Amino acid sequence: MEHTKILLDENEMPTHWYNILADFPEPLAPPLNPATREPIKPSELEPIFAKELIKQEMSPERYIDIPQEILEIYKLWRPSPLHRAHRLEKVLGTPAKIYYKDESVSPAGSHKPNTAIAQAYYNMKEGTEKITTETGAGQWGSALSLSCNYFDIECKVFMVRSSFYQKPYRKSLINLWGASVIPSPSPETQFGRMILEKYPDTNGSLGIAISEAIEVAALNDNTKYALGSVLNHTCLHQTIVGLETQKQFEKTEDYPDIVIGCCGGGSNLAGVSLPYIRDNIAGKTDTRIIAVEPSACPSLTEGRFDYDFGDMAQMTPLLKMYTLGSEFIPPAIHAGGLRYHGASPIVSKLVADGMMEARSYHQVEIFDAAVTFARSEGIAPAPESAHAIKCAIDEALKCKETGEEKTILFNLSGHGHFDMASYDMYFSGKLTNE
Amino acid sequence: MEHTKILLDENEMPTHWYNILADFPEPLAPPLNPATREPIKPSELEPIFAKELIKQEMSPERYIDIPQEILEIYKLWRPSPLHRAHRLEKVLGTPAKIYYKDESVSPAGSHKPNTAIAQAYYNMKEGTEKITTETGAGQWGSALSLSCNYFDIECKVFMVRSSFYQKPYRKSLINLWGASVIPSPSPETQFGRMILEKYPDTNGSLGIAISEAIEVAALNDNTKYALGSVLNHTCLHQTIVGLETQKQFEKTEDYPDIVIGCCGGGSNLAGVSLPYIRDNIAGKTDTRIIAVEPSACPSLTEGRFDYDFGDMAQMTPLLKMYTLGSEFIPPAIHAGGLRYHGASPIVSKLVADGMMEARSYHQVEIFDAAVTFARSEGIAPAPESAHAIKCAIDEALKCKETGEEKTILFNLSGHGHFDMASYDMYFSGKLTNE
Numbered sequence: 001m002e003h004t005k006i007l008l009d010e011n012e013m014p015t016h017w018y019n020i021l022a023d024f025p026e027p028l029a030p031p032l033n034p035a036t037r038e039p040i041k042p043s044e045l046e047p048i049f050a051k052e053l054i055k056q057e058m059s060p061e062r063y064i065d066i067p068q069e070i071l072e073i074y075k076l077w078r079p080s081p082l083h084r085a086h087r088l089e090k091v092l093g094t095p096a097k098i099y100y101k102d103e104s105v106s107p108a109g110s111h112k113p114n115t116a117i118a119q120a121y122y123n124m125k126e127g128t129e130k131i132t133t134e135t136g137a138g139q140w141g142s143a144l145s146l147s148c149n150y151f152d153i154e155c156k157v158f159m160v161r162s163s164f165y166q167k168p169y170r171k172s173l174i175n176l177w178g179a180s181v182i183p184s185p186s187p188e189t190q191f192g193r194m195i196l197e198k199y200p201d202t203n204g205s206l207g208i209a210i211s212e213a214i215e216v217a218a219l220n221d222n223t224k225y226a227l228g229s230v231l232n233h234t235c236l237h238q239t240i241v242g243l244e245t246q247k248q249f250e251k252t253e254d255y256p257d258i259v260i261g262c263c264g265g266g267s268n269l270a271g272v273s274l275p276y277i278r279d280n281i282a283g284k285t286d287t288r289i290i291a292v293e294p295s296a297c298p299s300l301t302e303g304r305f306d307y308d309f310g311d312m313a314q315m316t317p318l319l320k321m322y323t324l325g326s327e328f329i330p331p332a333i334h335a336g337g338l339r340y341h342g343a344s345p346i347v348s349k350l351v352a353d354g355m356m357e358a359r360s361y362h363q364v365e366i367f368d369a370a371v372t373f374a375r376s377e378g379i380a381p382a383p384e385s386a387h388a389i390k391c392a393i394d395e396a397l398k399c400k401e402t403g404e405e406k407t408i409l410f411n412l413s414g415h416g417h418f419d420m421a422s423y424d425m426y427f428s429g430k431l432t433n434e
Numbered sequence: 435m436e437h438t439k440i441l442l443d444e445n446e447m448p449t450h451w452y453n454i455l456a457d458f459p460e461p462l463a464p465p466l467n468p469a470t471r472e473p474i475k476p477s478e479l480e481p482i483f484a485k486e487l488i489k490q491e492m493s494p495e496r497y498i499d500i501p502q503e504i505l506e507i508y509k510l511w512r513p514s515p516l517h518r519a520h521r522l523e524k525v526l527g528t529p530a531k532i533y534y535k536d537e538s539v540s541p542a543g544s545h546k547p548n549t550a551i552a553q554a555y556y557n558m559k560e561g562t563e564k565i566t567t568e569t570g571a572g573q574w575g576s577a578l579s580l581s582c583n584y585f586d587i588e589c590k591v592f593m594v595r596s597s598f599y600q601k602p603y604r605k606s607l608i609n610l611w612g613a614s615v616i617p618s619p620s621p622e623t624q625f626g627r628m629i630l631e632k633y634p635d636t637n638g639s640l641g642i643a644i645s646e647a648i649e650v651a652a653l654n655d656n657t658k659y660a661l662g663s664v665l666n667h668t669c670l671h672q673t674i675v676g677l678e679t680q681k682q683f684e685k686t687e688d689y690p691d692i693v694i695g696c697c698g699g700g701s702n703l704a705g706v707s708l709p710y711i712r713d714n715i716a717g718k719t720d721t722r723i724i725a726v727e728p729s730a731c732p733s734l735t736e737g738r739f740d741y742d743f744g745d746m747a748q749m750t751p752l753l754k755m756y757t758l759g760s761e762f763i764p765p766a767i768h769a770g771g772l773r774y775h776g777a778s779p780i781v782s783k784l785v786a787d788g789m790m791e792a793r794s795y796h797q798v799e800i801f802d803a804a805v806t807f808a809r810s811e812g813i814a815p816a817p818e819s820a821h822a823i824k825c826a827i828d829e830a831l832k833c834k835e836t837g838e839e840k841t842i843l844f845n846l847s848g849h850g851h852f853d854m855a856s857y858d859m860y861f862s863g864k865l866t867n868e
């Protein structure tokens with residue numbers, strides 16, 4: 001039997017990230033200062049972001065070296081395994097070959113530490129003493145907590161209220177690594193107090209939590225803000241995922257015809273797919289790339305492609321992206337990490353230019369796919385990742401109809417160990433089909 | 435920098451288990467029929483166990499081939515990584531080299547599937563339609579659920595009541611893989627009803643849950659029982675853990691001076707240590723082996739070495755082991771997997787003969803060690819595994835005093851993703867120091 005897992009040695013781990021900004025046929029539309037509508041200057045971002053991250057956000061360099069200290073921490077779990085889903089293929093009866101990259105093996109259980117470690121590192125280098133952030137399902141908050149712990153930086157997490165109560169043990173994990181976490185909207189910020197007064201029963205949203213975290217960073221010295229997705233530098237740091245898969249495919253006789261990732265802010269999707277898009281742009285390959293989002297929060301499939309704010313308080317620069325409007329509050333679906341009104345400008349541009357497809361699924365069919373996966377491949381997936389699984393299953397079933405032996409790769413962005421209450425609702429038939 | 439993880443390719447995975455019964459200087463004291471006090475006959479065990487497992491329980495063969503179908507499932511997560519704990523060493527300031535085998539990477543999150551897969555496989559081969567079992571913290575129940583799922587066997591889990599409510603999401607995981615789970619004592623068995631009448635507020639215990647599971651297996655056709663630890667064949671199946679570490683150490687310049695495992699029933703400890711004890715018996719090495727148990731349930735350190743029942747209803751054969759008495763109900767400590775009144779006859783014999791040391795720790799110091807580990811190595815450990823961590827830290831700190839550069843190996847038997855309520859209690863200062 002062929003290998004089940006394709007592994008890389010630590011010595012084979014990529015030592016640089018790939019920056020797609022160098023390969024776009026035309027420059028990405030720049031972020032704008034909302035007051036002037038002029039492209040924002042790096043210095044205007046310095047109150048909230050580390051300088052090196054601002055530099056990476058706008059860098060024209062195709063490859064950016066990964067500092068040794070970051071590589072050493074990555075090695076706690078990286079390179080992550082690439083799995084051939086033999087058992088899932090058999091259950092589906094498909095001639096397709098299904099592979100998945102297992103990013104659930106990080107201590108925080110998702111791909112998020114790939115950028116969290118980098119962001120904490122550069123902040124440490126520049127003397128940051130405290131980092132604030134938001135978190136949806138808690139994947140990002142726990143990843144940043146882990147990362148700040150390694151560089152002795154204080155970390156404060158604003159967690160979307162619906163997830164704070166749906167996923168109590170993600171809070172515990174954030175505490176375990178030493179960060180503090182409170183539900184958002186919170187009474188600790190001016191914006192939070194305003195929302196609480198206006199909508200006391202709100203579920204919260206990533207947009208609100210971002211506003212609160214930025215407010216704290218903007219008002220305090222040596223305090224910076226970190227974003228877990230959307231921005232160019234988060235996509236950059238995640239490219240280690242796709243770069244590793246390319247090295248792993250070199251060890252097989254396969255190469256993906258289709259690459260799939262779920263899309264909230266867009267970073268895990270960008271991470272797995274950008275190196276393949278690089279090769280598409282270079283004319284070497286013609287790989288289909290598919291972004292998968294929840295029907296309840298369909299920015300790529302139903303949003304408008306326009307400049308919009310990244311947060312609800314309209315404090316961020318304007319980003320050119322697919323958006324449902326910065327005031328949009330999505331239903332409290334269980335894939336909390338995908339409850340964002342916008343999408344990464346890089347991903348948005350790729351979709352707008354036809355270099356990436358997008359589709360959406362409803363919540364119940366996502367959980368159907370998650371259970372099929374857990375009972376074949378073993379791993380209990382995060383509801384977010386189950387969007388990618390559902391799409392991979394659909395593509396594999398199409399191959400069953402046509403008889404095509406396509407190779408399908410999806411990114412298993414995280415495990416569902418902290419999402420079991422959602423599975424309970426699914427099995428009890430109480431899950432709403434948003 | 436040296437490697438952080440020592441990996442094996444799937445082709446390097448051991449293809450046999452190691453059976454220490456072949457190497458004991460004298461035969462292990464046999465299990466006795468409690469009525470006759472005569473050694474039990476294999477045929478007397480057939481109503482509750484698969485024949486092949488009974489054969490393995492008493493086999494004189496040194497090595498037993500692992501069937502191909504089992505190897506293929508093992509490959510979903512095996513070989514598991516051996517980690518060098520560079521960061522933990524640095525935090526401790528020790529000259530010792532600390533390694534840990536990461537058994538938390540299985541889909542169920544622990545070493546338990548190593549024997550669960552094997553037991554489900556042999557039962558499938560013999561036509562078993564349903565398997566009953568008990569579970570403490572839920573590690574074993576979820577592992578057996580995963581395994582029965584692969585062989586289309588119905589699975590019913592009696593879960594110790596205190597854990598059923600402390601760890602609600604382990605139940606969800608058991609359901610995800612298709613098994614059913616109820617709190618023990620339950621009204622579904624004669625023994626459960628008796629206990630509920632006598633002690634309506636009981637926390638339950640592994641001894642009670644075992645009695646219930648055996649009762650169902652004994653009274654129903656094509657229904658067998660599976661035990662996750664204690665018995666010889668569970669220790670046998672776990673030896674793949676230690677055998678892998680030996681192949682992994684061949685890739686380093688190190689060899690362990692000390693091997694450490696936590697001990698409830700004893701299977702993860704046996705798994706990691708028996709191959710080293712084989713080499714000790716052969717006179718090739720002089721590796722110290724340390725069993726670590728909770729002070730709240732100190733069978734090896736304070737129990738008597740004698741024949742006793744494996745369950746509370748006194749339905750099992752009598753086993754020669756260290757025991758606190760089959761009627762002993764331990765406090766509801768958070769390391770639920772270590773709440774067992776006895777210990778594996780193999781482990782007990784090794785302790786009695788001075789071939790293995792034993793020590794115990796209190797609950798709060800265990801969690802102190804778990805937090806130190808999580809903040810250095812990243813992984814959030816199971817409270818059970820934290821017993822091994824605590825011992826490894828103590829041994830490493832001794833090396834700091836003496837200046838010795840010992841090599842220490844411990845088995846990280848599982849992650850703590852379903853134990854976060856225990857961490858919450860620890861951080862809130864509410865954890866009792868049992």
